[in-house]
Amino acid sequence: MSETPTLSSVLGLPIHLMNDYPGWLRSRLQQGIGTHVVTLNAEMTMQAECDATLAKVIDQAELVIPDGAGVVLYLRLQGKHIQRYPGIELAESLLQSSQQQEPFSVFFLGGAPGVAQLAAAKWQQQVPGLNIVGTQHGYLDSTETEKLRQTLTQLQPQLIFVGLGVPRQEFWIAQNRFLCPQATWIGVGGSFDIWAGIKSRAPNWLAANHLEWLYRLYQEPWRWRRMLALPKFTQKALIHLTQQRVLGKMLP
Ligand code: UDP
Numbered sequence: 001m002s003e004t005p006t007l008s009s010v011l012g013l014p015i016h017l018m019n020d021y022p023g024w025l026r027s028r029l030q031q032g033i034g035t036h037v038v039t040l041n042a043e044m045t046m047q048a049e050c051d052a053t054l055a056k057v058i059d060q061a062e063l064v065i066p067d068g069a070g071v072v073l074y075l076r077l078q079g080k081h082i083q084r085y086p087g088i089e090l091a092e093s094l095l096q097s098s099q100q101q102e103p104f105s106v107f108f109l110g111g112a113p114g115v116a117q118l119a120a121a122k123w124q125q126q127v128p129g130l131n132i133v134g135t136q137h138g139y140l141d142s143t144e145t146e147k148l149r150q151t152l153t154q155l156q157p158q159l160i161f162v163g164l165g166v167p168r169q170e171f172w173i174a175q176n177r178f179l180c181p182q183a184t185w186i187g188v189g190g191s192f193d194i195w196a197g198i199k200s201r202a203p204n205w206l207a208a209n210h211l212e213w214l215y216r217l218y219q220e221p222w223r224w225r226r227m228l229a230l231p232k233f234t235q236k237a238l239i240h241l242t243q244q245r246v247l248g249k250m251l252p
Contacts (some may be wrong), residue, residue: 041068
């Protein structure tokens with residue numbers, strides 16, 4: 001394994017910093033080392049503050065990447081030279097490279113009925129060597145969930161994308177990863193909707209100015225309540241960073 005992630009923290013939650021997340025994950029995939037990837041943003045950080053179970057799940061994940069602009073700004077204010085790495089881009093990088101070496105088996109779970117299937121068909125067209133072994137929508141009753149568990153146990157996919165939204169997907173992975181202990185599990189939020197062409201990502205100029213959240217609000221105005229987490233995060237982050245600076249000056 002070429003690079004080891006450096007552990008840092010955002011308001012008490014872990015975050016792993018490194019240059020080559022896809023390379024690190026590919027190596028683990030090839031070795032069959034089970035991995036849970038969390039894509040951390042300000043909204044999730046605030047949710048974890050009110051939910052100890054979510055905080056514990058994030059704490060136990062093998063890889064936590066800086067998905068959101070808020071998290072990246074927080075780390076930069078601490079002097080860390082890091083770039084934002086959106087979870088959707090990590091997922092895309094793994095899918096694109098899948099055909100280069102031995103193609104790993106992939107499973108898509110989540111989204112409204114038909115969406116993961118459509119996303120898989122589009123990917124299959126784009127990357128012909130891709131080995132998507134199954135898809136499943138994310139609105140299951142208990143009988144269907146049991147059937148899905150059996151399917152996963154039988155198929156043992158190496159790479160499993162779970163797009164159920166935060167924190168549902170993080171809990172789903174934590175509770176079910178034992179079914180495929182050698183797999184890499186990633187919570188991908190609404191990525192299937194984007195790959196299927198139902199939603200779109202913010203234009204680059206908005207993302208470059210840390211304003212992707214504004215585009216999401218424009219596309220999904222019902223998110224306004226959830227987005228109140230963003231000013232809350234900014235306030236907490238500034239207080240925390242100020243305290244750290246003051247303490248840093250006081251201590252020898
Ligand atoms: N979803 C799902 N099952 C559920 C609730 C949500 O499959 O019970 C899917 C939903 O269809 C959407 C995704 O989860 O595709 C959530 O996307 P969102 O962008 O809201 O994710 P987040 O911002 O929470 O990461």
